[in-house]
Amino acid sequence: MQAHDFRPGNGKPRMYETVKSIHVGTVVLTILGFMLRGYWMMTGSPRLDFRVTKIAPHVIDTVLLVSGVALIVILKLPLMSQKWLLMKFAALVAYILLGAIALGRGKSMRARTTAFVFSLAVFAYIVGVALTKSTVGWIVFL
Numbered sequence: 001m002q003a004h005d006f007r008p009g010n011g012k013p014r015m016y017e018t019v020k021s022i023h024v025g026t027v028v029l030t031i032l033g034f035m036l037r038g039y040w041m042m043t044g045s046p047r048l049d050f051r052v053t054k055i056a057p058h059v060i061d062t063v064l065l066v067s068g069v070a071l072i073v074i075l076k077l078p079l080m081s082q083k084w085l086l087m088k089f090a091a092l093v094a095y096i097l098l099g100a101i102a103l104g105r106g107k108s109m110r111a112r113t114t115a116f117v118f119s120l121a122v123f124a125y126i127v128g129v130a131l132t133k134s135t136v137g138w139i140v141f142l
């Protein structure tokens with residue numbers, strides 16, 4: 001994990017820990033919700049069309065995004081020089097597009113299921129990039 005240089009007494013470490021906990025908490029919620037919706041998609045469950053199923057992910061993902069931006073601000077991360085962060089954004093766009101295909105836009109079950117599996121792989125990559133702060137993600141451990 002990356003060490004952060006917080007001066008004592010400025011209150012930032014606690015703020016950082018709180019926001020990071022919110023961020024990681026919403027990461028867990030978003031993937032659990034996505035997996036559940038993927039299961040409902042594959043089993044043809046009507047729950048996929050429930051109002052709460054459509055609204056809850058937006059609420060969770062907004063908190064995920066806002067907490068991510070807040071972490072950038074708290075850590076004063078210079079965006080353009082943080083390659084891992086830029087890669088995370090690119091992968092996030094791929095995850096959103098694949099997720100949209102998986103949970104609705106895909107024309108056939110095969111297309112939706114394939115997109116769902118790729119979405120999970122991209123999500124795993126994003127987590128790897130976040131934890132290692134490297135664009136190659138989990139591969140640094142090999």
Ligand code: HEM
Nearest residue numbers: 001002023024027064065068069071072092126127130131
């Ligand atoms: C699917 C989307 C996302 C996933 C799976 C994800 C995952 C994670 C994880 C697991 C961590 C904790 C890393 C650690 O413990 O060191 C983290 C930290 C972080 N994330 Fe995200 N994140 C996502 C979206 C975002 C977004 C949209 C932003 C920015 C707008 C963002 C910015 C950050 C920052 C700045 C950190 C703190 C890094 C540090 O402590 O040094 N994340 N993310």
